[in-house]
Amino acid sequence: MSSLLDVRGLSAAYGKVEALHGVDIEVPRGKIVTVIGPNGAGKTTLLAVLMGLLAGRGTVIYDGGDMSGCTTEMRVARGLCLVPERRELFGGLRVEDNLLLGAFPRIGKATQTIRSDLDGVYQRFPRLLERRTQLAGTLSGGERQMLALGRALMAKPQLLMLDEPSLGLAPRIVRDTFHVIADLKRSGVSILLVEQNARAALQVADYGYVLETGEVVLEGTACALAANPRVAQTYLGLSGRFERNTA
Amino acid sequence: MTIDIALWLTQDAITNGAVYALLALALVLVYTVTRVIFVPQGEFISFAALSLATLQAGKVPGTVYLLMAGGALVALIDGVAAIRAAQPRRLIGIVILNIGLPAAVAGAASLAALRPDNLWLQMLVTLAIVTPFGPIIYRLAFQPLAGMSVLVLLIIAVAVHYLLTGLGLVFFGGEGLRSPPLSDFSLHVGVLNITAQSLWVIFSSIVLIFTLWLLFEHTLYGKALRATAINRVGARLVGISAAFAGSLSFTLAALIGAIAGILISPITTIYYDTGFIISLKGFVGAIIGGMVSYPVAAAGALLVGFLESFSSFWWSAFKESIVFTLIIPVLLWRSLTARHVDEEEE
Numbered sequence: 225m226s227s228l229l230d231v232r233g234l235s236a237a238y239g240k241v242e243a244l245h246g247v248d249i250e251v252p253r254g255k256i257v258t259v260i261g262p263n264g265a266g267k268t269t270l271l272a273v274l275m276g277l278l279a280g281r282g283t284v285i286y287d288g289g290d291m292s293g294c295t296t297e298m299r300v301a302r303g304l305c306l307v308p309e310r311r312e313l314f315g316g317l318r319v320e321d322n323l324l325l326g327a328f329p330r331i332g333k334a335t336q337t338i339r340s341d342l343d344g345v346y347q348r349f350p351r352l353l354e355r356r357t358q359l360a361g362t363l364s365g366g367e368r369q370m371l372a373l374g375r376a377l378m379a380k381p382q383l384l385m386l387d388e389p390s391l392g393l394a395p396r397i398v399r400d401t402f403h404v405i406a407d408l409k410r411s412g413v414s415i416l417l418v419e420q421n422a423r424a425a426l427q428v429a430d431y432g433y434v435l436e437t438g439e440v441v442l443e444g445t446a447c448a449l450a451a452n453p454r455v456a457q458t459y460l461g462l463s464g465r466f467e468r469n470t471a
Numbered sequence: 472m473t474i475d476i477a478l479w480l481t482q483d484a485i486t487n488g489a490v491y492a493l494l495a496l497a498l499v500l501v502y503t504v505t506r507v508i509f510v511p512q513g514e515f516i517s518f519a520a521l522s523l524a525t526l527q528a529g530k531v532p533g534t535v536y537l538l539m540a541g542g543a544l545v546a547l548i549d550g551v552a553a554i555r556a557a558q559p560r561r562l563i564g565i566v567i568l569n570i571g572l573p574a575a576v577a578g579a580a581s582l583a584a585l586r587p588d589n590l591w592l593q594m595l596v597t598l599a600i601v602t603p604f605g606p607i608i609y610r611l612a613f614q615p616l617a618g619m620s621v622l623v624l625l626i627i628a629v630a631v632h633y634l635l636t637g638l639g640l641v642f643f644g645g646e647g648l649r650s651p652p653l654s655d656f657s658l659h660v661g662v663l664n665i666t667a668q669s670l671w672v673i674f675s676s677i678v679l680i681f682t683l684w685l686l687f688e689h690t691l692y693g694k695a696l697r698a699t700a701i702n703r704v705g706a707r708l709v710g711i712s713a714a715f716a717g718s719l720s721f722t723l724a725a726l727i728g729a730i731a732g733i734l735i736s737p738i739t740t741i742y743y744d745t746g747f748i749i750s751l752k753g754f755v756g757a758i759i760g761g762m763v764s765y766p767v768a769a770a771g772a773l774l775v776g777f778l779e780s781f782s783s784f785w786w787s788a789f790k791e792s793i794v795f796t797l798i799i800p801v802l803l804w805r806s807l808t809a810r811h812v813d814e815e816e817e
């Protein structure tokens with residue numbers, strides 16, 4: 225069976241400045257693939273193009289179909305889902321409304337399953353249940369991350385893309401987040417994970433890519449990458465400094 | 472000023488203020504969801520009031536033909552897009568919605584024109600004629616430009632306003648029309664003469680505002696509109712398309728405008744361009760609410776009603792200029808107190 229996501233020669237630019245130069249990436253079904261790289265490497269840009277938020281050149285084959293010309297909403301309807309770096313929550317709406325809107329494409333078609341999915345999210349994040357009537361804009365950083373993840377899960381994604389899910393979180397919550405990610409994989413969701421926390425990302429992932437200044441400079445199984453001296457030195461050896469940067 | 476006069480002016484203020492409040496809400500809705508400062512909002516008022524009066528006179532209003540033409544244009548554009556996207560099955564829905572529905576409305580209009588005694592039927596048909604102009608205008612003028620700056624969208628809005636006002640002149644001519652009230656009943660309290668129509672305006676406005684509140688607080692479609700207003704990127708990421716949200720907000724705006732037009736048509740004589748002035752007063756209210764706050768916009772619109780009514784007693788020659796001059800201190804106060812909010816800030 226072919227990969228769920230197959231990206232070939234993807235380029236993208238902000239105005240005249242190109243931020244991605246011909247990137248090839250694959251996400252096999254049911255696997256976790258991680259993209260690591262320094263600040264400004266183009267990781268967020270890559271996800272924006274995959275989500276249709278930013279125009280790009282190159283081919284993106286998702287679930288056997290070409291995605292060119294698909295709007296963001298069409299991609300969401302086809303099971304692609306992004307938890308963005310800035311979370312993009314609806315600050316003026318209640319936590320529960322944020323979650324329910326995550327299931328927007330299914331509204332009116334599957335009201336029953338939306339209810340049970342909501343219960344599932346509350347089970348996974350009991351904190352959100354406590355806060356369900358609170359405005360999303362008043363949540364703490366960790367709670368916002370849970371809400372962003374919960375909102376994405378309400379979409380029942382086939383491919384979940386996470387942009388720095390551990391950004392700015394306390395170590396304990398980072399661990400919880402990675403547990404959830406591993407758990408999602410077991411339930412059959414394929415995951416594309418962008419992380420600064422390379423150590424944690426490579427631990428949970430099956431395969432990884434190293435992106436630097438808009439190009440894939442290294443790729444391999446997660447174990448091989450973790451053992452690679454260059455990766456170890458740049459992304460793992462100095463992980464203490466990285467963690468302070470991202471906190 | 473005696474207490475009686477004050478009461479009388481207050482009644483006037485609340486009746487007009489209620490209509491301005493409806494328009495202010497529509498303007499805030501359209502602006503927050505689509506960033507369009509919707510100058511043509513008032514045209515829905517003129518179109519509705521004049522279409523109703525024309526039906527009363529036993530004729531089919533020109534707006535019916537405009538509706539069919541607009542629908543056909545949308546069907547053409549969407550149809551071509553559907554064929555290009557190799558989705559011919561969507562054609563059926565497109566044709567039903569954009570050609571079938573206007574044709575049905577036209578049929579209902581010719582029926583209603585034959586029944587001058589049935590005011591309720593004519594009001595319903597008027598709503599059915601005017602409301603679809605909302606999504607049609609959005610589809611033709613604004614959807615293709617959704618990513619443009621607020622200024623570009625404003626310029627388009629002004630152009631649409633002139634186009635619709637011109638068409639209004641063609642359809643209804645230069646004379647004003649007035650439709651009969653639902654009831655001639657009026658209540659005498661002292662010297663105060665409360666007409667059924669002004670109670671009807673106030674009652675309908677309250678019901679409509681409450682319905683909108685229900686929509687925004689208790690339905691997911693209403694919340695999807697709010698979500699789009701709060702965070703455009705977030706809305707797209709959960710699959711709420713800008714086209715859906717824009718079309719829905721324009722539909723609501725047109726419905727609100729049409730209801731406002733039907734409500735005031737027995738109170739004032741409406742000319743083809745009267746709606747614009749009325750919606751400008753709603754706009755002052757919306758500005759007081761910073762174009763984002765529904766309650767402040769509604770309260771501001773009510774304030775405009777009072778200002779207008781009382782200034783017409785003291786300085787009747789200046790009543791319009793006083794209302795519009797109010798914008799200047801409001802804008803000053805707004806720019807001094809409001810911290811600058813970035814468009815996509817959470």
Ligand SMILES: Nc1ncnc2c1ncn2[C@@H]1O[C@H](COP(=O)(O)OP(=O)(O)OP(=O)(O)O)[C@@H](O)[C@H]1O
Pocket residue numbers: 238243261262263264265266267268269270309420
């Ligand atoms: N909206 C924008 N306009 C112009 N340039 C941009 C824009 N967004 C990103 N860039 C540039 O594109 C490059 C890639 O940015 P991107 O956000 O994709 O990096 P990243 O890998 O996600 O970094 P980080 O780890 O800091 O999140 C950077 O040089 C950045 O300055």
Ligand SMILES: [Mg+2]
Pocket residue numbers: 267268269309387
């Ligand atoms: Mg980034």
